[in-house]
Amino acid sequence: MRALILVDIQNDFLPGGALAVPEGDRVIAVANALMPRFPLVVATQDWHPPDHGSFADNHPGRAPGEVITLAGLQQVLWPTHCVQGTRGAEFAGALAREPVAQIFVKGVDPEVDSYSGFFDNGRRRSTGLGEYLQAHGVREAVVLGLATDYCVKFTALDALSLGLQTTLVEDGSRGVELQPGDVARALAEVRAAGGAVRRSADLLD
Ligand code: VGL
Numbered sequence: 001m002r003a004l005i006l007v008d009i010q011n012d013f014l015p016g017g018a019l020a021v022p023e024g025d026r027v028i029a030v031a032n033a034l035m036p037r038f039p040l041v042v043a044t045q046d047w048h049p050p051d052h053g054s055f056a057d058n059h060p061g062r063a064p065g066e067v068i069t070l071a072g073l074q075q076v077l078w079p080t081h082c083v084q085g086t087r088g089a090e091f092a093g094a095l096a097r098e099p100v101a102q103i104f105v106k107g108v109d110p111e112v113d114s115y116s117g118f119f120d121n122g123r124r125r126s127t128g129l130g131e132y133l134q135a136h137g138v139r140e141a142v143v144l145g146l147a148t149d150y151c152v153k154f155t156a157l158d159a160l161s162l163g164l165q166t167t168l169v170e171d172g173s174r175g176v177e178l179q180p181g182d183v184a185r186a187l188a189e190v191r192a193a194g195g196a197v198r199r200s201a202d203l204l205d
């Protein structure tokens, strides 16, 4: 069984959003085109409480992009984004919703961020995604969404660590690129861990 994992295709990561990913809106059409080809489609949703420790606003004197230690882990500070119940946290309006069988929220614990759709950054808690895929007999994961160099990368790496055959869809993902080259490095990391990086056209034929 093969599953498509849509990572954080939410308003705050689209152009004009609080943590806008350049060309983030371009992943929507790719996601919509791929969904009907998969027997199982799931989505992750960045879903932070207002007091989340990854928000620069919650650390007086700190600015987005700075790195702090949060609960013993290195943490990049971000603009306030994807706050639970806000429009920014909702899925992109143009994203097809009907094919999505299950949604997994992440980043709920104020003390630890969660880039991967499977586990928090300390790997202390599961979101339930891994157990869900296992229960549905999934052996192969195809991952796309936002952002390539954060949540898409870590979701793909965790899928690999759980023994899933994993493909990252390059044109179905866009990156933040805090440092130039971050997207290319993310793709290289996924390949080095045993994952494939492919274009959506190759998955459609
Ligand atoms: C993400 C930074 C903070 C992502 C989420 O979805 O890639 N990046 N929260």
Ligand code: ZN
Residues within 6 Å of the ligand: 046, 048, 054, 081, 082, 107
């Ligand atoms: Zn976040």
